[in-house]
C-alpha cells in the first residue's frame with residue numbers, strides 16, 4: 001500500500017455512519033493514507049434513529065448498525081476495526097427537553113449502557129462509551145449524568161473492558177479516576193476522548209492537532225491519538241478529517257518521535273484495551 005508507514009496507526013475515536021455518511025469508504029481512505037486500526041464509536045442515537053430512544057431495543061438498533069459497519073471496515077484495513085459502544089452524554093438534555101425528568105433520563109441511559117455491555121460480554125464490542133455533558137447543565141442533570149457515568153464504570157469493571165468518556169474540557173480528572181477505582185475499574189482503563197495534550201487521572205486520547213501532540217510528547221505519559229471524525233456529509237470539516245492520524249504519524253516520524261508513535265499506537269492501546277495492534281497487522 002502506497003501510504004504505508006511501517007507501524008500500526010490507530011485512530012482511537014472516530015465514527016462511521018453507514019446510514020447518512022461514507023461508512024466503509026471513509027475507512028478505506030484512512031487505510032490508503034497509512035492507517036491500520038480504528039476504534040469506531042457508535043454515533044449518538046439521535047443521528048441514526050428517527051426518534052429518541054425509549055428502550056434497550058432502540059439502543060441495540062444503533063449498536064447493530066455500528067457492529068455491522070465495523071465488520072465491513074475491518075475488511076479494508078491492513079489491521080482491523082473494533083466497535084466501542086455506549087450512550088452519548090448529551091442525550092440527557094434531549095430527553096429532558098422532551099419532557100422526561102433527569103431521573104427517568106438517567107434510568108434510560110443506564111439501560112442503554114447495560115445493553116452496550118452485553119455486546120462486550122458477547123464479543124463484538126471492545127469497550128464502552130459514556131461521560132457527562134461538556135456544557136453547563138442544572139445540578140439535577142449533572143448529578144444524573146455522573147450516576148450514568150458511574151454505572152458505566154461498574155459495567156466496565158464487570159466486563160473487564162475500557163471505557164471512553166465524552167466530558168467537559170479541563171485537565172484534572174482525578175476525582176473521576178477515584179470513582180472508577182472505587183468500583184474496581186483501573187483508572188488507566190478510563191479514556192478521555194477529545195483530550196488536550198495534558199491530563200491528570202485517566203488516559204488521554206489526544207485530538208490530533210500538532211500543538212496537542214507536541215504537549216502530549218513533552219508530558220511523557222501514555223496517550224493515544226484520535227480525530228473524532230464524524231462521517232457527516234452535512235458538516236464537512238466540523239472535526240478533523242479521516243486522514244489526519246496517519247498524516248500526523250508521518251510528521252511525528254519525520255521529527256524523530258518514533259518512541260512516541262510506538263507509545264500511542266502500540267503500547268498504550270495494549271495497556272488500555274488489551275489489543276495487539278502490531279500482531280493484528282497482516
Ligand SMILES: [Zn+2]
Nearest residue numbers: 013015041228
Ligand atoms: Zn465522537
